[in-house]
Amino acid sequence: MPAQLGDHLSGLQRLVILGGGSAGWMSAAALATGLRGVEVVLVESEEIGIVGVGEATFPSIRGFNDILGIDEAEFLAATGGSYKLGIQFCDWRQRDEHYFHTFGDFGQLDGAGALWGQYRRMRDRLGCSLSDLCLPSVMAEQQRFCLPAAGEELNSRYTYAYHFDASRYAAFLRRLAEARGVQRVEGRVVQALRREDGGVRALRLEDGRELSADLFIDCSGFAxxxxxxxxxxxxxxxxxxLPVDRAWAVPTERVGSEITPYTRSTALEAGWAWRIPLQDRTGNGHVFSSRFIDEAAAREQLLARLDAPTLAEPRLLRFATGHRERFWSHNVIAIGLAAGFLEPLESTSIFLVHNALGRLMPMMQHVRAGRSAEAAEAFNSQQLRQFQRIRDFILLHYVLSERRDSEFWRYITSMELPPSLDYKLHAWRETGVLRHYDDEAFGESSWLAVYAGMKHWPRRSSPWMEEVPAGLAEAFLRERRDSIQRIVAGMPGHDAFLRQVLRRS
Ligand SMILES: Cc1cc2nc3c(=O)[nH]c(=O)nc-3n(C[C@H](O)[C@H](O)[C@H](O)COP(=O)(O)OP(=O)(O)OC[C@H]3O[C@@H](n4cnc5c(N)ncnc54)[C@H](O)[C@@H]3O)c2cc1C
Structure with a gap:
């Protein structure tokens, strides 16, 4: 059994989490809720602080909150949050164009027996874009919001996520975790004391205190x-x-009476800008590649495009894109930025945290049964696949661009692709198959939304997809388009809906 695969964990009695950012407190809350009979300690340093950005999320955060028994209204009130139906991508294919990637499907346009071939032929007659056939995209365009209905009808076939203040989220989870027995220790860790097998025995703090444990969760961020x-x-x-490696982040005052139920991402000369609406402010940032633009120029580009007065000085964050070769080694498991980072284009970092916790929690049983080496091996390969699949999906947004107006865009649209993405793109271009691998965070509808938004259509479709008669296909698509318009017209505006929910908190 290789030593780095976490053996000797069978006596799991005490667990120490290093770090109190989103990853640390999410881990603490989950472990305190799901692991009975294990003492959970979290050590963090206020002096070091947290990254504190990370304001847009992915729908499965709702499942995570549910498991912790969190009430949505209370959560939104505590974190200054808003609803997120997806992302509006501006200027990505060409300037002055936009499309939505929302958390909904396109009916029979994606999946098996896809109708997109017929859609393309009758698009002019139908007079609608592909977005018009996706309910949450129409909701986003019209700034409406409503919870999905129960059942199988069209108004149930979407999901949503949240925008929130990352620091308030960590504080909210801290209260919850402490109430469930997590012990918080303030202090800077300066040394790790090792075991004979190479694992970690204890953490030594600056003031000399020692925190020993059987298992350590590393949530220490980029460090x-x-x-x-x-x-x-x-x-x-x-x-x-993924050459972006810096971001300027700055909050601005809230704009107008209606806040958008979506994140906006606008492609710029050497990266892209985010805009995330919260209840009482807007989060803004410019993610860029320092190989193609200097920090001062990137700051100016961000400030020049803000639509409201700033509430603080812009803050610069530096990062590297990639991941640790293993995520679980000896008796240490890394979660959050300590495990790796993929740029925030599709808001996947917090997703990677709760997704990892979802895999880990059942594995703790195997750890207790003395099977930690096997658990570690499975966890490492699952995490690696997750990172690779998300990298490919993020990369898709760039490589389909027709922009060649800067060195950055010329570089990113001409680079050699990872084989996994190359294969998927080939399958789509040649036969229109939205083929996807197991364990994909982003399913067929997501890939279709980006392909269609970037106007990247296949050369031909496979014959078995053409079997639905054209008349039937047209009737189906017209009915879907009209039903979506009717449903959305009956929904409240996002702001009105949010205010109503907050009144319950
Ligand atoms: C520009 C940018 C934009 C982002 N946007 C999004 C987004 O929209 N959506 C999303 O999901 N994610 C986003 N993220 C990622 C998100 O911010 C992080 O995934 C999330 O905040 C988790 O961070 P963390 O807890 O791993 O690290 P951190 O927040 O850095 O926390 C690290 C913790 O470790 C502690 N620590 C470190 N060293 C020591 C030590 N020696 N002793 C004691 N304590 C120590 C620190 O005090 C801190 O408490 C973004 C990240 C960046 C950089």
Whole structure:
């Protein structure tokens, strides 16, 4: 049994989490809720602080909140949050164009027996874009919001996520975790004391205190203090594929009476800008590649495009894209930025945290039964696949662009692709198959939304997809388009809906 695969964990009685950012407190809340009979301690340093950005999320955060027994209204009130139906991508294919990637499907346009071939032929006659056939995209366009209905009808076939203030989210989870027995220790960790097998025995704090444990969760952010720095698990750098490595972030005053139920991402000269509406402010940022634009120019580009007065000085964040070669080594498991980072284009970091916790929790049983080596091996391969699949989906947004107006765009649209993405693109271009691998965070509807938004259509479709008679297909698509318009017309505006929910908190 290889030592780095976390053996000798069978006596799991005490667990220490290093770090109190979103990842640390999400881990603490989940472990305190799901692991009975294990003492959970979290150590963090206020002096070091947290990243504090990370305001847009992915729908499965709702499942995570449900497991913790969190009430939605209370959560939105505590975090200044709003609803998120998806992302509006502006200027990505060409300037002055936009499309939505929302969390809904296109009916029979995606999946098996897809009708998109017929849709393309009758698009002019139908007089609608593909977005018009996706309920949450129409909701987003019209700034409406309503919870999905129960059942199988059209008004039930979408999901949603949240925007929130990341620091308030960590504070909210801290209250919850502490109420469930997590013990918080304030202090800076300066040394890791090792075991004979190379694992970690205890953490030593600046004031000399020692925190020993059977298992350590490294949530120390970009420092990757335990997995990277102490156990020296190498970092796998993906910056050749995703070259953005810096971000300026700045909050602005809230604009207008209606806040958009979506994140906006606008492609710029050497990266892209985010705009995330919260209840009482808007989060803004410019994610860019320092190889193609300097920090001062990137700051100016962000400030020049803001639509309201700033509430603070812009803050610069530096990061590397990639992941640790292993996520679980010896008795250390890294979660959050300590495990790796993929740029925030599709809001996947917090998703990667709760997704990892969802995989880990059942594995703790195997750990207790002395099977931690097998659990670690499975966890490592699952995490790696997750990172690779998300990298490919993020990359898709760039490589389909027709922009060639800067060095950045010329580089990113001409680079060699990872084979997994190359294969998927080939399958789509040649036969219109939205083929996808197991364990994809982004399913067929997501891929179709980006292909269609970027006007990247296949050369031909496979014959078995053409079997639905054209008349039937047209009737189906007209009915879907009209039903969506009717349903959305009956929904309240996002702001009105949110205010009504907050009154319940
Ligand atoms: C520009 C940018 C935009 C982002 N946008 C999004 C987004 O929209 N959606 C999304 O899902 N994610 C986003 N993220 C990612 C998101 O911010 C993080 O995934 C999330 O906040 C988790 O961070 P963390 O808890 O891993 O690290 P951190 O927030 O950095 O927390 C690290 C913790 O470790 C502690 N610590 C470190 N070293 C020590 C030590 N030696 N002793 C004691 N304590 C220590 C720190 O005090 C802190 O408490 C974004 C990230 C960046 C950089």
């Amino acid at each position: 990757s203090w335990l997995l990277g720095r102490t156990l020296e698990v190498p970092f796998v750098d993906w910056s050749h594929h």
